[in-house]
Amino acid sequence: MEFRRLGRSGLKISEVSYGNWLTHGSQVEEDAARACVAAALDEGVTTFDTADVYAGTRAEEVLGRALKGQRREGLEIFTKVYWPTGPGQNDRGLSRKHIFESVHGSLKRLQTDYVDLYQAHRFDHETPLEETLRAFDDLVRQGKVLYVGVSEWRPEEIERALKIADEMGFDRIVSNQPQYNMLWRVIEPEVVPLCEREGIGQIVWSPIAQGVLTGKYLPGQEAPAGSRATDKEGRGADMIAGFMRDEVLRRVQELRPIAEELGLTMAQLAVAWVLQNPNVSSAIVGASRPEQVRDNVKAAGVKLDADVLKRIDDIVDPLVERDTDKIQSPATRP
Structure with missing residues (x-):
């Protein structure tokens, strides 16, 4: 495993991290989830990402049990706050009340005294940004959170947060968690330069x-049984739907020769590309299976030369989404 600094902070994290969205507590049984975590640890993964909302808080519980007994100082545990975790008006968003209640719930479920990174899962248009950032800063000062970050924030929202933090003496955000892959590059025009x-x-x-870039979904054919595209209950099918067009699936198959020439699986090529x-x-x-973890982590440390990157771009470019306006948080709390 290779390691990188998280932004300009002093924290180093594994190039490949393990996340349990759409799997732990919903799509796979706990024994399988724990086997996946064990495989990640065996492969040198030290960074684990979850959120309070995943599987209705159950994902944090599963991860907490899976990591129990591990040396806490050797792990980086990330979680998030924003989406609804209960029926009340204040069981969502980035108010001081919800942030404090949410982090305490997350710490209990994760069976830890602190999280290494606490992230605003979306931007909350109903809460003053100063209130959110002060609450985050208080948690840092209390030692319950070591670093703070955001997820799927627009560039102007990130800029506002940085300005307020500098003016009020708060800890700055050190990370952003966006969707990013060969086909979805909305962070490249503005977010990445900022x-x-x-x-x-x-x-x-x-x-x-x-999972689309693994090449397992073929144009004109039914999705494989048990794949994410068939997961209607856990929302996997909804999330993947935008990539499941035949024109996309045909282009993805054209990437296979590149992966084979490099001695990589399709999944390894996709992960290596973002790195x-x-x-x-x-x-x-x-x-959902340990062998998937073992396959994906082999992308760490892989270097793709300029010619390979150009060949990939030539194949997928007509389908790439780069519109920054696709980065959106709900106008009102969900």
Whole structure:
């Protein structure tokens, strides 16, 4: 495993991190989830990403049990706050009340005294940004949170947060967690240049486009049984739907010869591709089976030369989404 600094902070994290969205507590049984975590640890992964909302808080519980007994100082545990975790009006958003209640719930479920990174899962248009950032800063000062970050924030929202933090003496955000892969590059025009200037690292999710970039989905054919595209209950099918067009699946199959020439699987090529971006601190991979973890982590340390990157671009460019306006948080709390 290779390691990178998280933005300009002193924290080092594994190039490939393990995330349990759409799997732990919902798509796979706990024994399988724990086997995946064990495989990640065996492969040198030290960074684990979750959120209070995943599987209705159950994902944090599963991860907490899976990591129990590990040396806490050797792990980086990340979680998030924003989406609803209960029926009340204050069981969501980034108010001081919800942030404090949410972090205490997360710490209990994760069975830890602190989280290494606490992230605003979306931007809250109903809460003053000063209130959110002060609450985050208080948690840092209390030692319950070591670093703070955001997820899927627009460039102007990140800029506002940095300005307020500097004016009020708060800890700055050190990370952004966006969707990023060969097909979805909405952070490239504005978010990445801003973050490079300001010392913010990207912890990217969906580097294999919900599994589409593995090449297992074939144009004109039914999705394989048990795959994410068939997961209606856990929302996997909804999330992958935008990539499941035949024109996309045909282009993805054209990437296979490149992967084979490099001695990589399709998944390894996709994860390695996002890691070529120097602003990416880590690529989050999820899994329902340990062998998927072992396959994906082999992308760490892989270098793709300029010719390979151009060949990939030539294949996928007509389908790439780069519109920064696709980065959106709900106008009102969900």
